[in-house]
Amino acid sequence: MTVRAYHENSKHRPERYALGPGRLDWANQPDPWRSYAGAPRVVLPLAADACETRYNDLRRGRLPVAAPLDRAHIGLLFELSLALSAWKEFGGTRWALRCNPSSGNLHPTEAYLIVPALPDVAAGVYHYSSREHVLEQRAGATNEWDAAFRGRALLVALSSIHWREAWKYGMRAYRYCQHDCGHAIAAVSLAAAALGWRARVLDEVGDDDVARLAGLDREADFGTAEREVPDVLMLIGDAQAVVDVDLLGVLSARCAWQGQASRLSTGHVHWHEIDDVQAAVHKPRTAPEAVADLPTFPAPSEPTLDLCVAALVRQRRSALAFDGVSGMTAEAFFALLDAVLPRQGVPPWSACASRPQVHLALLVHRVTGLDPGLYILLRDAAVLDELRAALRADWLWHKVGPTHLPLYLLIPYDLRASAQLVCCHQEIAADSCFALGMLGRFGLAQREPWRYPALFRECGMIGQALYLEAEAAALRGTGIGCYFDDSMHELLGLAGSEWQSLYHFTVGVPTEDARLSSLPPYSGRQL
Structure with a gap:
């Protein structure tokens, strides 16, 4: 296939x-x-x-x-x-x-x-x-x-x-x-x-x-x-x-x-x-997706910064490095994760009709009030039994956080070294407050190939939400495309091919490079 x-x-x-x-052929960039x-x-x-x-x-x-x-x-x-x-x-x-x-x-x-x-x-x-x-x-x-x-x-x-x-x-x-x-x-x-x-x-x-x-x-x-x-x-x-x-x-x-x-x-x-x-994966015409009957959640807690959309999207950046020391509060962590749960009528999730097919495996490093360790956030609580059966049998699956948030602790452990290893040895995955891998239902693509790009797009949507949530929490995020796929699966004890890690992300307190100058986007626009 x-x-x-x-x-x-x-x-x-x-x-x-x-x-x-x-090598990079700069002449043909x-x-x-x-x-x-x-x-x-x-x-x-x-x-x-x-x-x-x-x-x-x-x-x-x-x-x-x-x-x-x-x-x-x-x-x-x-x-x-x-x-x-x-x-x-x-x-x-x-x-x-x-x-x-x-x-x-x-x-x-x-x-x-x-x-x-x-x-x-x-x-x-x-x-x-x-x-x-x-x-x-x-x-x-x-x-x-x-x-x-x-x-x-x-x-x-x-x-x-x-x-x-x-x-x-x-x-x-x-x-x-x-x-x-x-x-x-x-x-x-x-x-x-x-x-x-x-x-x-x-x-x-x-x-x-x-x-x-x-x-x-x-x-x-x-x-x-x-x-x-x-x-x-x-x-x-x-x-x-x-x-x-x-x-x-x-x-x-x-x-x-x-x-x-x-x-x-x-x-x-x-x-x-x-x-x-x-x-x-060429997509033919298909029947419209059935609109998902999503559960009704309470609104997520307010972020640290109350910013207008224009300011937030224009200040969003990809972090180049984190300080490796600073943390975030559990309340801010829960609010950030809560905002990536699909809700009826809430953007960007309202742009898609189908149920979520991507869930988050989190490696928590520096969240005050929360044990460092491996966690799972289910963006659809209905897959709990299925994912539990697909992962290592002796994980704890201890429910943590707000009652409605499907967040589970699998094991309390310092996983900074594992995060760095999985993410192609990049320090940014260990120096953050937390890193994560997005587990997508790859089995869908094996049955209907045109769903393969859709899984990555769902990951990208989650990534954009995480970018903005990180900024609103006075932090910074960065997407990580370079990771060792099967090393992440081994860390989770993931069996079979129904689920695959499709995108990684990390959030923390950034270190800024003072050598870089920043200029407005359209000053002196010439048309």
Whole structure:
């Protein structure tokens, strides 16, 4: 089976790492921004400072009154999700940071806006360019276009350019592209909620639908440029809004398409393993996922910092190192974990209909009032017996924390050395307050291969939530894609292949590098 073969072959192991480039070919480092030459541009305003929505309101499901669907608020949707958050500078070199996290800051995710006629935005298809915060109009729509949108709604399509990650990470890059897509789904969902809009992944559409609507299947528009693969289609707007994807698909063929995709590198390394798994997981049209009947939880406790969404998403960073000394309180720890439990109507979890398939194995190091040790957080308490049977038989499974929080202590023990070993010997996993691995139901992908990327995307969504929760707790987080898969399984005593560790993360008190200068994201914007 292609998916299983790719997953096994892309595992890092203590005796050997998954195949990579060997060295970084700096002359062919991919351009982090795609553009479409010849496509008309729509300048988006910068208005994040005017957004007053508080993050704690969103994590408790309290959305503001819905904003109008217009150019100004579409600009704010992207500014709070996929735009630049800052520039960093060191030794004469500058690089951009974005609101959405990315493995190695390589940003394989591209975004497309598909809209009816709106104030200051003509109906059609647009590519979002974060570098200047503009829309590039890829297609002008026909008169029938608006009939496909019932209710106040727009679509956002996400795609991946695998080469951006493979340039640095080789075979394992496919995993990271899906993590980044999940980061972006969560970022867009939270930004939409900050505007009072609902965001939902249209899980029934197929990859061909996404490619057709975003213009990714137009070979002549790409030429020798790196191709993009379709990921997901998100419906954003009123809770009851509906979009006729079939009609849009028909009408897209009648659109006046424009723009030529930019080439990102002059040379490339072909990773056939990525092409093979991408072909194997190609998603057809499917029945809509049954909406999960999630339990009703009390609202999570308030975080340490009561920040507005705009400030929080723009200050989010990936920690480069932790101090190895400082801890966090048990109350802050419980509140952070509580916020990654899926709740009805609470973003970003409201973007997905199905039950959670990813749970957290936590290695707690420095949480005041809590024993160091190995813990499990079940994001769906219904899997307790199944996971308990899959893990080592003599674990304690001692319930800790708030009554409603499905958090269990497996063994009290200092696991800092184990955390560092599992995470490719990286000190950041041991110097934190806690580290974790995300256990996904890999068996789903063995039965329906198109669910394989969806598992990584769910991990990415959790990662984005952890990033923001860490910032709100006056801490910092960082995603860890380099870990020894089976070493984590051995630590847990995990038997069989139904569950696999798919993403790692760590949270702590960061040490800052004073040599780096930080600059505003769009100062002196030239268009």
